[in-house]
Structure formats: C-alpha cells, structure tokens
Amino acid sequence: MGILGKACLSLGGVMRPPGPSTIERIRSLAATATPTMATLADEPGTRFSASGAVERAGRVILLIDANHPLHEVLRTAPPGDTDLEIGVALRAMRHVGHTPTVRARIWCQGWVSVVPAEESHEAALTVWESTPDETLLAVGGEPREGAPLLARVEPERLIYHTYDCAGVIDGADFRAVEPDPLIGPAERILRHMNDRHRDELSASLRHLPEVPQGAAWIWELDSLGVTLWVNRLDSDHPSLVRVPWSARATAPCQLERALHDLMAHQGASPHH
Template identity: 40%
Template sequence: MRHPVTAAPTPERVRTLAALAAPTHVSVAGSGVPTAAARGGVDGRGRPVLLVKPGETLHGAPAETLVTVDLTASREVGGVERPRALLKVRGWTQPVPAAETRAAAVAIAEACPDEDLFAAVEGGGPALLRVDVCHVIYMTGQESGVLDAESYLASAPDPLLPPAERMVRHVNESHSRQLREAAERLTGEPAQEEVWLWELDRYGATLRPGPGHLVRVPWPAPVATPAALEHALACLMHPS
C-alpha cells in the first residue's frame, strides 16, 4: 500500500518560504559592524535583493562582501503577524546590473514598498544589491537544517503558491467554523483556541489549532492544478 507524500521536499519548501519572506537584518561576516536592519525582497531564483541607501554599511561596499541576510516568513492571522520561518542566507553581494535593476525592483516591490526603489532604478543614490547564495540555514519551528547553494537554487517554490495563498486568506477570513470542525475531527479533541489554515500546497494542508500545535493533512496524491487544490481543500473542510 502506497502512503501519500506528506510534505514537499525540503528544498522546495524552503524556496516556497523564501518566496513569501522579507529581509529583516543583514550582517557583514568577519567585521565588527553591528547587524543592521535590511529592506528588500527575494528574486525569482530565491536570491535576496537588498535596497541599500547612502550612509548604510553596504552602500558602496566592495563586491563580493560576505554577508548573512535574515529572511522572515510570517502569516497574518486574526490581525496579528505570526512567524512561520527564519531563513539565514549567507552569500556574497553583487550590484544588480543596470539592465536588470527594473526587473529586480519589480520582483521585490511587494515585500519592499519603498519609494527609493524608483531612485535605485533611475540610478540615484540608493542601490540594489543581490546576494549570491552560499548556503541557507532554515528554522521553521518544526525542523531546521542547512541547504547548500546547489540544492537551494536548483529547486523552485511550490508551483501552486499564488492560488494557494489566496485560498489561505479566504478560508481564514470566511470559514473559521469549518476550520474548527476540521481540526476537531482530526485531533479528536475540542479546539481550545481559534483554528487557522497555516500552510497549503500541492502535497497537503497544515492547520494551526493553537500556539506551537500544527496538524498536517496530506492529500491522497499531489495535486497539479488550482482547481484540484481547491477541491482537495473543500473535501477537508466539508467531508461527505
């Protein structure tokens, strides 16, 4: 008897979290410079892109400066941002080539709604730096580990990520009763707190019935389309 795959391969899951994450801090390896706040996002290959401004440590720093960028992925539930994962990306800085600055700015604009992005594109004082990945340390609350650059960059986020995130927001905003009933069926216990849909991907769903408590529900087989994902989620919420 075949058992369903319960979760995405680790590199895919880490890339998925990175795609939803935003830089919070950056530190320069081997220097006495204090860790600084960071702003920016992650490009389509999973590489951090930092918006640096005049007067900041990395503005004008030499290329190939070794840094560690903290990326934080969170989930807003009940009006509160709750952390899902911390990723520490170590790598070497490179200026984003002029021909690629606009595309890089667009890639990070949602995570970094800063007017200085426009100045960086136009060649003003602010600049965009890309971090060429050496390795990624991941901590999700359930597991932790290290991915080398080859494993991280060769993978990709969950192919259903955009529609999955839309479904998560809709369910958490509009179907709290069904979520509670689903969690109670799965755990066999009354839910003591509000239940949230925490993760949703082609391999399954994760419910959060309370702090530090996650319940993973794998699909019978991985789904391949948004419609199939929506159907699997509906079966979880409304079993026949």
C-alpha cells in the same frame, strides 16, 4: 470526489510526509520571507537594517537607499565584483488569529553584488510585489551617488528554523530546487480562508481521525496538501496537523476545491 489522505500530527517534532521535501518547503517559505537585518562577514558585530525580497531564482534582493552604510561600498565596487561576503536575516510571518507569528527564520550567508543594470527592472518588481516602496521608482541603470540601488546575495549556505524543524542547507542545493509552483495563489487563498472560514476549518477536525480538537487556522498550503495550526482544547501547546491531497494540485482552483471538500467533510482532493 477524491479520498482524503490520513492526517499527520506534529507535536513539535519534524513534520512527517506526505508533503514537500525539506528544501522545497524552505524554498517556498523563503519566497514569502522578507529581509530584516544584514551583517558583513568581516564585521559580524555590526548590524544593518535590510529590506527587499527573495527572487524566484533563490537569491536575496536588497533595496539599499543612498544613506545606507552598504551603499557606497557596493556603488564603488567593480562591476560584477562578488568578493563581499554578507549574512542576511529573513523572516516569514503568519497571522494566527490576530496574533502575528513567525513561521520561519532563515539566515542566508553568501556573496553580495549590485544587480546588473539590465536586470534591475525585474529585480525591482520582485521587491515591489513583496514590499511596495516608492524608493524603487528611483532605481535603474548604473548605480549613482545619491540614488538607491539594488543588490543581490548569491546564497552559499542557509540556516533555517521553523516552528517544527531546523537545519542547514547548502546554497547550491537550495537554488537547484524550485519553490512550490502554486505558492503565490496559495498564499492568497490561505489568507482568505483564515479571514473568513476559521469556524468551518475548526469543525472539519471532527472528521479527521486521531486529530485533536480546537480552533484551527491554515498554517501552510501547497500543491501536496494543507497544514493546519490547531490551538488544542486539551493542551496549552498548539499542534500542526498535515492533511495531504490524494494527488498533486496543478492549479489554484484545485486548491480551492480541495479545501472546500475538506470543510464539507467529503474528503479532500485537488481533482475536479
């Protein structure tokens, strides 16, 4: 049985450690985010709709249909041309109860180009995993007139704003850091816990010292700990409570065990 780390309370300020670094946290948030809007650097007043996902390497993949204003510009650009500067708005969502809540807004500024034909299949799978779209079935090979294409944005700078912090990250620094290795299974576990075990999560707060009482949901889950969103009984303003693991989790089953220990009031640990 592991020992539960001391919970850290955030009241709208920067979340305190232990937890992932800021860049790792934003990389993980970006991995769950989807594009909503794009603008060209030389036409900032013109906005285009955007859809796609963020690939594992940290670049934004955009699905551009044949009628999109950017389609012809990208299709006719020389192969490998990255002279087109673009900004893409990304949004990561979380449902708190039945209410959709924005976890993070990220503005990615960088250079956009068509995904090379030999990499288009993998890029299409990345988008499909995030947002299944039958348009992806028509993507492949060299860009064709009347057919959708995939483009990717090499980040030069990212501006982020979460519920509890904001800042700017250099694109190279962003791509140099890996997202949390358990981000995929963590999101699935998190959704299950929020759907089925909210009462147990709320009850577990009674056993955490100096933590406000209220209705709790999992806000973030990673290999270093869990962050709970608490709708406080004594305030109209929610709080984020960070509960660290006693050691880094390296497998999904360890995350499940740690959460079970937390709700069973036995002390949370990713160890078996």
